Amino acid sequence: MPEFAHLLQGYKRFRSDGYIKQKGRYDELANEGQAPPVMVISCCDSRVDPATIFDTVPGQVFALRNVANLVPPYETGGGRHGASAAIEFGVTGLNVRHIVVLGHGKCGGISAALTGGDLGEPGPSFIDDWMSIIDEARDAVVASCCEDPQRALEMESVKVSIANLRTFPFIAERERAGQIKLHGAWFAIAEGRLHVLDEATGRFEPQE
Ligand SMILES: [Zn+2]
Incomplete structure (x- = not known):
């Protein structure tokens, strides 16, 4: 099984090239901490x-x-809210000024939501529980859409996630105060092309 060895080879390349080139940046990040804007x-x-x-x-x-x-x-x-913990830290700890929800084509999670997602394992499914976040969006897409329900739900789920971000009081507050901006995007794997959500029209516009 050579896969982990491949990772270590990649690490060696990083140490001798990428790390050397960015050593100043790593030193600064280590000394002063991270302050990512996004x-x-x-x-x-x-x-x-x-x-x-x-x-x-x-x-x-x-x-x-x-x-x-x-x-x-x-x-x-109750529950161990990993996603919410990361959002809380990003917003209240790091004060990010933008949050980008990035969906993508051929998403296995979205496909599971559309097909029932049974992977054949006995017992409860973490995937099913997680994907229930977009149950309503899935039902709406299935009821009303279209030649490509997969893509429609991939894009709709980005909108659901943005709406859910606004249910976090510390995000709603900062958005009202103009301190944070929320963005949606969708990445087409086959073309390597990003589409950015225009919230005014609800459309995802392809970028050059
Ligand atoms: Zn995916």
Whole structure:
């Protein structure tokens, strides 16, 4: 199984090249701490790496990745809210000025939401529980859409996540005060093209 060895080879290249080139930046980040201006919420999908798509450097983006780039609604009950903890830290700890919810094409999580997502494992499914965040959006898409329900739900779920971000009091407050801006985007894997949500029209506009 050579896969981990490949990672270590990559690490060696990083040490002898990328790290050397950015040593000053790493020193500064270590000494002064991070102050990323942007938080990106994207999928775990191996094809959708925000640092690659936005060509960023260390220290620039505070990243949260989870199945289907979802934001749960603000909930204070029990449970270990990993996504909400990252959002809380990004907003109240790091004071990010932008949050980008980045959806993508061919999303396995979205596909699971549309098909029932049965992976054949016995017992409760963490994926099903998690994807229930977009149950309503899925039902609406299934009822009303269209030749490509997968893409429609990928884009709709970005809007749901943005709406859910606004249920967090500390985000709603900062948005009202003009201290934070929320953005939606969708990445087409096959073309390597980003589409950015225009909230006024609800459309995702392809970028050059
Ligand atoms: Zn995905």
